Amino acid sequence: MSLADLTIAEAGKQLRSGQATSVDLLEAVIERASFTEAQLHCYLTIDHEGARKAAESADRELAAGTDRGPLHGIPLALKDNFCTRGMTTTCSSQILAGYVPPYDATVVSRLRSGGAVIVGKTNLDEFAMGSSTENSAFGPTRNPWDPERVPGGSSGGSAAAVAVGSALGGFGSDTGGSIRQPASLCGVVGFKPTYGLVSRYGLVAFASSLDQIGPLARNVGDALTLFEAVAGHDPLDSTSYPGPVPEMRSDLEAGPKGIRVGVVTELSGEGYEPAVSTAMAEMLNRLAADGAELVEVSLPTFELALSCYYLIAPAEASANLARFDGVRYGLRVDGETVEEMMARTRAEGFGPEVIRRILLGTYSLSAGYYDAFYGQANRLRTKLIREIAEVHERVDVLVSPTSPTVAFELGAKTQDPLAMYLSDVCTIPADLAGTPAISVPVGLDHQGLPIGLQVMAPALGEAVMFRMARAVEERAGFTARPAMAGLPT
Ligand code: GLN
Numbered sequence: 464m465s466l467a468d469l470t471i472a473e474a475g476k477q478l479r480s481g482q483a484t485s486v487d488l489l490e491a492v493i494e495r496a497s498f499t500e501a502q503l504h505c506y507l508t509i510d511h512e513g514a515r516k517a518a519e520s521a522d523r524e525l526a527a528g529t530d531r532g533p534l535h536g537i538p539l540a541l542k543d544n545f546c547t548r549g550m551t552t553t554c555s556s557q558i559l560a561g562y563v564p565p566y567d568a569t570v571v572s573r574l575r576s577g578g579a580v581i582v583g584k585t586n587l588d589e590f591a592m593g594s595s596t597e598n599s600a601f602g603p604t605r606n607p608w609d610p611e612r613v614p615g616g617s618s619g620g621s622a623a624a625v626a627v628g629s630a631l632g633g634f635g636s637d638t639g640g641s642i643r644q645p646a647s648l649c650g651v652v653g654f655k656p657t658y659g660l661v662s663r664y665g666l667v668a669f670a671s672s673l674d675q676i677g678p679l680a681r682n683v684g685d686a687l688t689l690f691e692a693v694a695g696h697d698p699l700d701s702t703s704y705p706g707p708v709p710e711m712r713s714d715l716e717a718g719p720k721g722i723r724v725g726v727v728t729e730l731s732g733e734g735y736e737p738a739v740s741t742a743m744a745e746m747l748n749r750l751a752a753d754g755a756e757l758v759e760v761s762l763p764t765f766e767l768a769l770s771c772y773y774l775i776a777p778a779e780a781s782a783n784l785a786r787f788d789g790v791r792y793g794l795r796v797d798g799e800t801v802e803e804m805m806a807r808t809r810a811e812g813f814g815p816e817v818i819r820r821i822l823l824g825t826y827s828l829s830a831g832y833y834d835a836f837y838g839q840a841n842r843l844r845t846k847l848i849r850e851i852a853e854v855h856e857r858v859d860v861l862v863s864p865t866s867p868t869v870a871f872e873l874g875a876k877t878q879d880p881l882a883m884y885l886s887d888v889c890t891i892p893a894d895l896a897g898t899p900a901i902s903v904p905v906g907l908d909h910q911g912l913p914i915g916l917q918v919m920a921p922a923l924g925e926a927v928m929f930r931m932a933r934a935v936e937e938r939a940g941f942t943a944r945p946a947m948a949g950l951p952t
Pocket of ligand 1: 591592593616617636637638639640641642669884887
């Protein structure tokens with residue numbers, strides 16, 4: 464087995480027992496990338512030099528007795544919408560092609576001070592708008608389980624890299640499902656924290672009231688480790704949660720006994736692939752057999768969450784993306800006047816999905832429509848938050864599939880935005896509510912494609928969410944890895 468296939472916990476043990484160095488780990492993931500990148504295109508940038516230096520320094524420190532904790536010396540992949548000092552940050556957009564930020568996002572500086580080795584920046588849908596990573600201006604990422612299929616999105620590059628071993632772990636951002644849905648389609652764990660637990664400082668904003676950074680990992684324990692390394696209050700983010708990060712480890716192995724599990728009626732039925740529904744039903748049976756209490760719950764507002772999201776997210780995006788004007792960052796296409804320069808820059812710099820979102824958002828915020836669209840969506844969001852809070856008086860966690868389908872073929876939904884948007888029907892409610900949610904792989908369908916189960920919890924309910932996720936993981940026993948052509952065994 465290659466070092467590239469270790470979990471973070473296993474790699475940490477090898478580093479500390481002297482069986483492997485951080486440079487060995489880095490070389491293993493880079494070697495893996497050299498086999499897989501031509502086909503998968505997980506990375507937009509691999510920082511050979513910077514990563515090497517970080518790994519050498521991690522090794523020197525460990526040898527000298529300085530241990531920065533569980534990510535010390537671990538090679539990680541970061542989505543290319545995190546600002547990284549000295550390393551390009553493009554958001555997969557022509558408008559930011561070649562843009563090098565002068566500062567690190569808080570998440571990045573916390574990872575660096577935890578001794579992590581940043582391998583590079585991963586591909587995404589442009590400005591994180593999409594569910595397949597096909598909206599990247601630099602070409603799609605492919606799914607390591609079947610390169611004819613998408614890895615999901617928008618954090619498809621990080622999810623595929625973690626699945627295939629071109630990083631031991633990674634981070635993405637989730638606005639409507641962009642961590643959990645690709646995790647599900649790539650057979651890895653993906654976690655979106657309670658809104659505010661991870662700083663958004665230095666994350667290029669898509670929809671600020673929804674955006675959250677979170678980890679992608681090979682197992683639940685690694686996801687927790689990655690989360691702990693970056694979580695906690697940050698004065699540089701005004702929406703950062705000022706209280707303590709919940710304690711999540713003590714009950715991690717406590718099992719499902721006594722946990723009240725709400726099975727969401729609205730997230731099932733028509734449109735859900737039979738293999739997905741079956742995998743979930745089987746897992747629920749096993750949890751119930753081991754003492755979990757299953758409760759059918761109905762959250763009627765979930766039916767409207769997708770519409771609500773597609774008013775709020777584009778509205779916020781249209782405001783956030785106003786800063787890309789050809790003056791301050793990246794691309795500039797000249798014109799006779801300043802207005803013409805800005806219009807040309809934006810028309811050439813943004814791809815079609817980003818332009819669609821800006822138009823939708825501008826429309827729903829415009830005078831005469833504001834209250835009917837944006838205002839109404841916000842009232843609905845409040846209703847959804849209340850509905851979730853109420854249901855949690857009766858149940859500890861909610862479960863659903865993470866995605867109604869397994870990975871679909873490249874091109875299958877690119878001509879039909881609505882079909883693409885439906886991919887996030889299960890993940891969007893937790894973003895609107897700001898509540899934590901995780902996707903755990905539970906099996907493969909008849910085509911050998913991964914299926915994910917989503918566990919949601921109330922705000923700051925990470926402890927019970929992780930406990931249930933761990934119980935699911937233990938019962939699923941999912942250890943399969945993609946057997947990609949060209950992958951050395
Ligand atoms: N797929 C959703 C969208 O296109 C969610 C994206 C995300 O979470 N960043 O908006």
